[in-house]
Amino acid sequence: MTTLNNKVAVVTGASKGIGAGIARVFARQGASVVLAARGADVLDLAAELRAEGCEATGVQCDVTDPRDCKRLARTAVESYGRIDILDCNAGICRLGNFLDENDSWRDAHVNVNINGVWNACKSVIPEIVRAGGGAVVITSSVTGDLVADPGEAAYAMTKAALVGLTKALAREFADRNVRVNCICPGYIRTPLVEGMAEQSDPDNPERAIDEIARAVPLGRLGTPEECGQLCAFLASDDASYITGAQVVIDGGSTLPETTSMGQ
Ligand code: NAI
Structure with a gap:
């Protein structure tokens, strides 16, 4: 079974939804987890995990602010000595009509979904390299690179960008033993x-x-914990030969349908 014993992990967007599921699974598999999110509710989840006997620290952090991401990396190193795993999960999704929405709609998605991942990677990957290597997992989506619906222009654009970022970072950090993969969830029941x-x-x-x-x-x-299990595998030494991958977790919803009567 996958284990994250003795690993130190940073998870963004960890106060609720998929990020909370990831943080719970990481912590229960033995990782020391630094949970980051904008709201104070992230401190409550960290306290809940500590009450279960896990190692967990909550940090209020807005990933769109590079200084916040630097403080996040610093807190993790001060608390647990190093960082082995970064899980970039914080993201937003607001549907809108392309012609009706103004550019602030696009900018909000770009700021959180792309720049937020960029900022977290910039601050935390140097620490993973310093620790001798480790893993980055990014939450993309089936929306963007694989499928898209009307109303999803801003969201789809940013999630497709994360697939490109995953592949480029996988190439760039392979020689420093940092693996970079992304997950593409379909519908996961979250707030x-x-x-x-x-x-x-x-x-x-x-x-x-x-x-x-x-x-x-x-x-x-799907459930946030099912996403957490996949992220834990990708972050673990069990996935030691997997990098630059895009792993779909969608209950089969992006499988093409056939009209060929079984041929
Ligand atoms: P959610 O809205 O339930 O939770 C989002 C989390 O991100 C919260 O902890 C929130 O505090 C945090 N967050 C948002 N903006 C932030 C910022 N600027 N700085 C720090 N933290 C911030 O969302 P959910 O559903 O859990 O989604 C999590 C990720 O999964 C997102 O990247 C989303 O795009 C992606 N996703 C979700 C799917 C779903 O069906 N729920 C499907 C595919 C992808």
Whole structure:
């Protein structure tokens, strides 16, 4: 079984949703985890993990601010001596019509989803190199490089960019023993997706969730912990020959359908 014993991990966007799932799995697999997110709720999750006997520290950090990301890296090194793993998960998604939205819509996505990952990588990768190597995992999406729907222009553009960043960093840091991979989730049940369901069917958001689930071959949404398990594998020594990969975790929702009657 994958284990992260004796590893030090930094996880961004860790206060809720997928990031909280990643932080929980990392901590329960024995990593010392530094959880970062904008809100103070990240401190509560760190406290909850400590109460379970895990090593966890919460840091309020806005990944769009490079100084915050430097402080995050410093805190991790001061707390646990080094950093082995960076999981760049913080991200936003707001649907909009391309012709109606103004440029602040695009800028908000670029700032968090691209620049935020860039800032975290710039601050933390030097520490991973100093530690002798390790792993970076980036949360992209099936949206962008693989599929896209109307209303997703800003989001899709930024998530596709993360696939390119993953491959370029994998190449650039391979000689320093830093592996870089990304995960591409489909629908994962998080506050983000629950908010979208509420928007699309305010009277009965569960109906909207059920509709999503019906379109997924496995018949349900994924869980943050399932994403956490995948990230833990990619971050672990079990994945020692995997770098530059884009791993889809979507219950089969991006599988092409066939119209060829089984031929
Ligand atoms: P969420 O909205 O439930 O949680 C987002 C987390 O990111 C929170 O902890 C929030 O504090 C943090 N965050 C947002 N902006 C930040 C900033 N500027 N600085 C620091 N932290 C910040 O979202 P969810 O669903 O958990 O998504 C997490 C990641 O997974 C995002 O990158 C999202 O694009 C991606 N994703 C989610 C999917 C889903 O179905 N939920 C599908 C594919 C990708």
